[in-house]
Amino acid sequence: MTQPVDRSSHGAVNLTELLTRVENDHELLDELIEIFKEEFPRILLSLQKSIACGNMKDVEAASHAMKGMLSGLSVTRAASIASRLEQLARDGKTSELTEVLALLEREVNDLLPELDTYTAEKKP
């Protein structure tokens, strides 16, 4: 474990909050980022497909999983959009799904590069 990093959040990830959650364990943070990079594209694809098919049960499950992952990594704004998708699916409001999905896609567009940058910056 290294010393706490005093760094404010600029991008999608609230790094200060995230480091508090992992108790400044950078090794653990790297592990979480790796898991996220593996899981995120799969869940996003599942969300996109289920919205395209109009399967509300699957939309609810995928957006719930997406919300969990994003909030786990302190990607607060995107997590809140995923939460909105989950609620829309639960309420059967199909008409707004595509629009909110697009909002989510824009929000997470720079997420993976941002995480890569964070990982690269840490390397000596």
Place this chain on the structure above:
Amino acid sequence: MKILIADDDRMSRQLLMKTLEREGYEVIAVDNGLLALQQLSLPDGPRLALLDWMMPGLDGAGVCSEVRKQHDRPYIHIVLVTSKREKQDIVAGLEAGADDYLTKPWDPAELTARLRVGQRILQLEDRLVEARETMRFKATHDPLTSLLNRGVIVDLLARELTRTRREDGCTVTMLGDIDHFKSVNDGYGHVVGDEVLREVARRLLSSVRSYDFVGRYGGEEFLIVLNNCSSAQADVRAEEVRNGIAKHPVQTSRGPLPITMSLGVFASKDWNLDQVEETLAKVDSALYRAKADGRNCVRRAAPNTSQDPLRQLIK
């Protein structure tokens, strides 16, 4: 202490695992509700559990409900971890049997503090169970010999007699009395007398099967109940018990003392009886005959014999 984490989200699982391992917990992590229930149903399974609400197979609330149906297990402290924040969701989780809840994303300090609360509650429960078991033992056992006390052994005899009558089986009852015990107390003192009683109790227990019952009936009288023991075997078994006492002197603080026991034996099948009072009267008569016949012997309460005092009285 063992703790179970059940969460289908890999990131949450990993984060919880690391946080809890750092706190010294032995972590078991699973990714669905059915595996969680399986772990919590194991005899030496975890007694602290962190369950995600939404999981495939069986959700966290479902796991809670199932766990709470297992009344024969030690209590499990369950914390539901959920991103649901609505009051009715929290109430539903607690109603399902959860003890506490945490909302995602959780704060590590709050998480560990809540788990410490859970540990304190479990420790309190363990102490209460231990106290209850101690009281139960004291209420059912003789304090000197730790054998079953008179009330319990007589109740067990009554139960066995009814059962064997219903199943057309046979219960063998023995009433044993230490010979000349008064002279032990008078000659060596009550401390030695107690040592003899304890050793006799130990020998009686070791001469019967694990599922037979031995109780202290009175001062130096012991009642032995043999389940499903045939009438033909009754005398052999009683002779084994008698020999177990007489074979070696009892070692006491005042040196070895030769101790013997007289026994009356009663086999329910011989009499077709299922009344405990009559059974005790018959076996007591048989014991009386063993004493009258010189002690350190076994006498059987056999029907149609002129030696039965009750029968003589009726005549």
